[in-house]
Amino acid sequence: MTQLALVIDLNVCVGCHACVTSCKQWNTSGWAGPLVDENPYDAHPTGTFFNRVQMFEVGTFPNTELVHFPKSCLHCEEPPCVPVCPTGASYKREDNGVVLVDYDKCIGCKYCSWACPYGMRELDMQQQVMKKCTLCIDRITDPSLPEDRRKPACVLACPTSARLFGDVHDPDSEVSIAIRERGGYPLMPEWATKPSNHYLPRRKTRMHITEDDLRRADNPLRHEDITVYTGEETLDDVTW
Amino acid sequence: MHPAFSVILLTTLLGAGQGVFLALVTGQVYASIKLIEAQDASFYVGGSVITIILLISGLIASFFHLGRPERAWRAAAKWRTSWLSREVIILPALMILVAFYGLVHWLGWTNPLFIAGADALPIDASLVLGVIGAVLAFALFVSTAMIYANVEFIAEWHSPLTVANFTFLGLGSGFMLAAAYSAALGNHLVTFYGTWAVIFTVIGLVSRGASLLRNRHIKPKSNLQSAIGVRHRLITQRAQGFTGGSFNTREFFHHAPPAVLQRMRTSFLILVFPVPILLIAIAYVSQSATLPIIAFLLQYTGLIAERWLFFADAQHPQNLYYQSVA
């Protein structure tokens, strides 16, 4: 079974919002019609986005750290938003595990948004149907695109490569290796949602310099000791 | 959660509608075993009309909650997994049954089909319809309440108390309405319905009171640490990604100051429980025909405040991500 997902590296995300704008651009121009924007240049602009980047300050000044936190549907393996949908508009694709909304069936009852603990679903105020990240389903399943372009718009746009995309069920995929080797974790593990998207934690880059490194103990070009002899017999004195 | 007026009206109107229908059927059962005096057909026909008006008003209110009401029929599809779907199926079924129940009384098809027990309980077509309808009315209480009780992320709702509250408050207001209806007609059932209304209202007070107490001590399962996966006691949101508000800031927050919540709580605790009980008691002594009607109207007003608070009290874990605009 394939489970497509994103792995987001908080260690390199700089909070530039490139994923937000590229997501909006791609998904407002596609087959599903525009993603609503109301008063975009006025007071109280509001609209529907699949992806948001938030900022959290950790610690107290001056020992603080600003964590940039991109947030979009996690394509849960046990999505609680799906069984509550009365129309079947919300579903999880069998072939690749992407959680989608059928905009032609959705009645806009908002029940699924109550059932998502992460608040990843947003109702489109104009179309009055539920919207959420599709992992750019129209890009990733489009065989007319070259293979390396069959990725979500956000992944292609990220200037720091903080967003990885792939099959988290394939143990040898880039995303699985990243989760395994770089401490990837799911959000709110206390619920039984089993999110497919994972986050890679912040990591401090530290140099470890030991006494031996300073003395260059293992350097073959190291200046050797000059042994001071005090008259004792040395190898040089041996008569062969 | 944001208390949507459509859902507040929907749940309170349906509750009173189911309750008054259950009151009619209860009255008919009591009358057929001669515990209370029998009523003529017009009593049941009128009662069925009241029930249907309430159920239809609730249905109309529910359409205002939907973004795409013209597609509402699709909501019957997933009854295997969704309580909302189950509600959408049971509601029209109950309406049809109530309509037939009223029709059978109106046409006078009430000759006993057979007699159950030794000459004790004559069963006629209306009683059969009434009992099936009563089962549906209870099923509707359960599915309406389970829509909320089933959302495990909202701890304030995720409890059997939610089902008890919807059921007993619905029964209380429905029997209160039956008492008011009997008072308006001037028949002798005011005391019968009034007594049951008081009993259900008191049980409702116990269960709603228990849920209020429970909600005061809820420890949220999720916190900011697990929401973003950073282990630190001090995390403050500095930006939520936009400044002008979104679906997430509108749907999941009530934006009301604590004083308003407190006022709603006090008013519903007064209007739903002691006031109608007192009015029914006075009506019993003074034989007043207007007091039961006032009792129902006040209790229903109180129930609107109760439902408002039910939504406003609910804390959704998604709110963790929307603590600060920028």
Ligand code: SF4
């Ligand atoms: S993150 Fe929310 S919307 Fe996405 S699959 Fe999980 S529960 Fe559903």
Ligand code: SF4
């Ligand atoms: S808003 Fe649409 S997708 Fe969500 S539960 Fe209702 S019908 Fe299903």
